[in-house]
Amino acid sequence: MPPVPQPTGRNAKPRVVIIGAGFGGLAVARGLAHSGATVTIVDRQNHHVFQPLLYQVATAGLSPADIAAPIRSIVKRQKETRVLLADVTGVNADQRRVLLSDGTTLDYDFLVIATGARHGYFGRDEWAEHAPGIKTLDDATRVRRNILLAMERAETIRQESLPDRDEYLTFVVVGGGPTGVEMAGAIAELTRHATDMDFRFITRRCLRVMLVEAGDRLLPTFPAKLGDAARKALNGLGVIVRLSGRVTDIGDYGVTIGDEKIATTTVIWAAGVQASDAAKWLGVDADRSGRVKVEPDLSVPGRNDIFVIGDTASLVDASGRSVPGVAPAAKQEGTHVAHCLLARFTGSRAPPPFRYRNWGNLATIGRKRAVAEIGSFQISGLPAWLLWSTAHIYFLVGFRNRIVVGANWLWNYITFERGARLITGMTHVARHDA
Amino acid sequence: MPPVPQPTGRNAKPRVVIIGAGFGGLAVARGLAHSGATVTIVDRQNHHVFQPLLYQVATAGLSPADIAAPIRSIVKRQKETRVLLADVTGVNADQRRVLLSDGTTLDYDFLVIATGARHGYFGRDEWAEHAPGIKTLDDATRVRRNILLAMERAETIRQESLPDRDEYLTFVVVGGGPTGVEMAGAIAELTRHATDMDFRFITRRCLRVMLVEAGDRLLPTFPAKLGDAARKALNGLGVIVRLSGRVTDIGDYGVTIGDEKIATTTVIWAAGVQASDAAKWLGVDADRSGRVKVEPDLSVPGRNDIFVIGDTASLVDASGRSVPGVAPAAKQEGTHVAHCLLARFTGSRAPPPFRYRNWGNLATIGRKRAVAEIGSFQISGLPAWLLWSTAHIYFLVGFRNRIVVGANWLWNYITFERGARLITGMTHVARHDA
Numbered sequence: 129m130p131p132v133p134q135p136t137g138r139n140a141k142p143r144v145v146i147i148g149a150g151f152g153g154l155a156v157a158r159g160l161a162h163s164g165a166t167v168t169i170v171d172r173q174n175h176h177v178f179q180p181l182l183y184q185v186a187t188a189g190l191s192p193a194d195i196a197a198p199i200r201s202i203v204k205r206q207k208e209t210r211v212l213l214a215d216v217t218g219v220n221a222d223q224r225r226v227l228l229s230d231g232t233t234l235d236y237d238f239l240v241i242a243t244g245a246r247h248g249y250f251g252r253d254e255w256a257e258h259a260p261g262i263k264t265l266d267d268a269t270r271v272r273r274n275i276l277l278a279m280e281r282a283e284t285i286r287q288e289s290l291p292d293r294d295e296y297l298t299f300v301v302v303g304g305g306p307t308g309v310e311m312a313g314a315i316a317e318l319t320r321h322a323t324d325m326d327f328r329f330i331t332r333r334c335l336r337v338m339l340v341e342a343g344d345r346l347l348p349t350f351p352a353k354l355g356d357a358a359r360k361a362l363n364g365l366g367v368i369v370r371l372s373g374r375v376t377d378i379g380d381y382g383v384t385i386g387d388e389k390i391a392t393t394t395v396i397w398a399a400g401v402q403a404s405d406a407a408k409w410l411g412v413d414a415d416r417s418g419r420v421k422v423e424p425d426l427s428v429p430g431r432n433d434i435f436v437i438g439d440t441a442s443l444v445d446a447s448g449r450s451v452p453g454v455a456p457a458a459k460q461e462g463t464h465v466a467h468c469l470l471a472r473f474t475g476s477r478a479p480p481p482f483r484y485r486n487w488g489n490l491a492t493i494g495r496k497r498a499v500a501e502i503g504s505f506q507i508s509g510l511p512a513w514l515l516w517s518t519a520h521i522y523f524l525v526g527f528r529n530r531i532v533v534g535a536n537w538l539w540n541y542i543t544f545e546r547g548a549r550l551i552t553g554m555t556h557v558a559r560h561d562a
Numbered sequence: 563m564p565p566v567p568q569p570t571g572r573n574a575k576p577r578v579v580i581i582g583a584g585f586g587g588l589a590v591a592r593g594l595a596h597s598g599a600t601v602t603i604v605d606r607q608n609h610h611v612f613q614p615l616l617y618q619v620a621t622a623g624l625s626p627a628d629i630a631a632p633i634r635s636i637v638k639r640q641k642e643t644r645v646l647l648a649d650v651t652g653v654n655a656d657q658r659r660v661l662l663s664d665g666t667t668l669d670y671d672f673l674v675i676a677t678g679a680r681h682g683y684f685g686r687d688e689w690a691e692h693a694p695g696i697k698t699l700d701d702a703t704r705v706r707r708n709i710l711l712a713m714e715r716a717e718t719i720r721q722e723s724l725p726d727r728d729e730y731l732t733f734v735v736v737g738g739g740p741t742g743v744e745m746a747g748a749i750a751e752l753t754r755h756a757t758d759m760d761f762r763f764i765t766r767r768c769l770r771v772m773l774v775e776a777g778d779r780l781l782p783t784f785p786a787k788l789g790d791a792a793r794k795a796l797n798g799l800g801v802i803v804r805l806s807g808r809v810t811d812i813g814d815y816g817v818t819i820g821d822e823k824i825a826t827t828t829v830i831w832a833a834g835v836q837a838s839d840a841a842k843w844l845g846v847d848a849d850r851s852g853r854v855k856v857e858p859d860l861s862v863p864g865r866n867d868i869f870v871i872g873d874t875a876s877l878v879d880a881s882g883r884s885v886p887g888v889a890p891a892a893k894q895e896g897t898h899v900a901h902c903l904l905a906r907f908t909g910s911r912a913p914p915p916f917r918y919r920n921w922g923n924l925a926t927i928g929r930k931r932a933v934a935e936i937g938s939f940q941i942s943g944l945p946a947w948l949l950w951s952t953a954h955i956y957f958l959v960g961f962r963n964r965i966v967v968g969a970n971w972l973w974n975y976i977t978f979e980r981g982a983r984l985i986t987g988m989t990h991v992a993r994h995d996a
Contacts, residue, residue: 174985191627193982200760210762213714280647326634548627551608
């Protein structure tokens with residue numbers, strides 16, 4: 129193992145480069161606020177996104193700005209922290225350099241890779257075009273446009289007495305984890321309310337919202353009782369839940385489950401993730417999902433100046449359990465890496481190996497419905513929904529966003545109204561297309 | 563002149579088609595709510611936009627959803643009103659048919675064309691690519707992306723000690739009317755605050771915001787005293803105001819004023835408008851800006867079943883003055899057409915010729931600065947700004963939007979914070995490009 133690197137900057141301050149301003153990357157930056165290190169956060173976007181609420185943007189409940197904040201704004205009080213909007217293309221670990229897409233480089237003494245994950249299509253990348261997932265604001269506004277346009281087209285067809293085209297009113301969500309459950313519930317609420325109130329020719333009875341899960345129950349990481357509660361709540365919203373449903377094909381026409389073809393113009397992917405390219409950049413081993421296997425201190429084997437955290441890292445922690453790919457784990461890992469770095473800067477003893485603290489699991493199904501597991505407690509229904517709302521508003525980055533999201537939710541709750549139902553980024557109205 | 567058309571629908575209800583859901587089109591629809599007519603609103607977008615505040619979206623003060631509302635939502639209580647998302651390509655006035663881009667048609671008994679205006683580049687359409695204006699939400703988010711990306715690029719260049727590239731920090735607004743004045747003031751506030759608080763390498767002194775006006779004063783439609791007050795307020799924000807400045811060229815490199823080339827990556831067009839294609843659709847005379855010359859009742863000469871209103875119409879009203887292309891005029895014209903139609907439906911006497919009531923003119927220059935003319939009163943500074951804020955919040959469509967915009971403004975006012983500073987729709991980070 130190479131020796132612990134010595135700061136080489138002109139003022140001998142250690143230079144820490146963090147790639148990715150998600151929950152993990154920001155936790156590292158926050159932990160190093162008073163460290164004396166020069167921290168540079170590199171991200172392809174200028175904003176941090178509160179990913180757990182992206183499905184609300186995709187279903188027109190919230191606006192993009194409600195769940196995102198400029199990275200510069202988040203770290204503005206940390207005067208030694210810099211932000212760089214750039215595309216990372218690789219890492220030269222021997223020279224301690226990050227390579228950027230414009231050909232320039234960024235030198236570091238310590239590197240933290242927190243680049244997250246994208247959707248994984250189990251090797252069927254051609255599905256991506258027809259079944260987008262939601263990981264970024266642009267993903268979410270694209271899905272929102274798809275859903276709202278499909279309803280507009282169905283209304284046009286009925287209005288002009290053209291032959292019925294049910295595929296516009298069929299919405300299929302693939303994947304029965306928390307994101308899939310939340311998406312399916314939110315689509316059902318959005319479309320039902322819109323047909324009841326705003327449309328004249330299409331009705332609630334024309335709608336078909338399906339949730340397809342390959343396993344034999346929803347929410348596989350939750351206790352079985354809560355998976356069942358989620359299924360019942362979804363049924364109550366009119367969602368058709370298909371368990372043990374294997375997606376065998378996705379195309380222009382729609383989706384095939386087993387041998388059954390379902391004609392639909394809206395398929396949403398919430399089934400699998402694929403880690404970012406960190407393993408390729410570093411030339412190290414990755415697991416099946418592309419995640420880098422890290423040491424108990426979250427460093428890369430053989431490179432104690434490089435750390436990988438969040439959805440990009442694979443680790444069985446000190447308690448013997450796999451750390452899950454969720455926001456709280458990424459945050460805790462980020463804080464742990466900051467502690468490790470502080471110890472290195474001051475020469476003090478390294479913290480004990482990382483251990484993930486699971487405070488609980490939450491998923492919401494719609495207005496007043498949610499499921500939650502906190503320690504050995506399991507709750508569902510309205511109390512779980514109140515807990516979920518409070519927790520999410522609390523954890524939103526930025527005080528202003530908390531107020532706006534809180535006000536929006538309260539407003540939606542009272543009025544059933546969705547203020548963000550805008551179709552944007554549409555350069556051309558293509559109607560009646562397949 | 564052809565006879566007044568008789569309803570031909572199967573239930574003998576007159577069929578009114580309104581093209582365009584701007585201020586004018588919506589005023590017609592609202593006026594016909596209890597008329598017994600079947601009203602169809604056709605628009606290329608699914609939402610109405612409060613255009614006077616688009617510049618706030620372009621400068622990250624408000625989110626798109628704050629100033630827009632789905633058309634369906636606005637008319638949801640008018641059960642005889644339908645909304646169709648479609649592109650109009652023409653009108654067959656003899657057959658009373660609207661032609662749509664997908665080849666279908668829409669029959670009408672009465673037609674109202676309220677399709678507004680786009681930017682006009684005085685015959686230099688190649689400028690459009692380099693100098694976008696703001697007429698739609700997509701326009702506004704594009705300009706927002708341009709401004710925010712320019713600052714990010716400037717910061718990157720300084721951070722990497724590359725040669726200075728001042729064009730990234732030069733912002734040029736063309737046109738000294740209300741939109742240009744408001745844009746220039748808002749850009750100055752946005753960029754100054756961002757460099758002061760969020761950026762580490764670029765400073766307020768690097769910024770150059772220019773407002774170019776061809777005439778010898780700002781706000782030519784306002785009293786001279788207020789144009790002067792606006793110029794002083796803009797100077798106070800660091801804006802360089804160039805009067806009698808003729809733009810002779812716009813390109814990749816920036817903009818040329820007279821013979822002087824100004825290198826900039828951000829040019830915003832607020833100089834001229836060109837009416838929509840209504841005159842072409844109808845095969846009738848248009849003025850220099852493409853507007854249809856209408857009769858005193860806003861109908862098209864020789865076609866008393868077709869009305870043209872708003873920015874698409876050209877009229878010297880009953881008081882002998884040209885009706886200006888502003889939101890209140892479009893609204894008043896829409897209400898007038900609804901009254902004309904109601905009179906026709908019931909066979910009662912037609913209302914007197916249209917007369918525009920000018921309640922006043924308002925323009926804002928930034929935080930606490932505005933100019934206003936109400937009747938013979940002229941005010942500027944904080945009182946004008948308070949009046950402007952109140953008026954705009956009041957006129958926003960939809961109660962929810964009023965609350966959200968009010969809260970956002972209050973928040974921005976207290977904190978100097980801009981919550982909507984998101985760069986979205988960026989598929990690739992291109993840096994250091996010219």
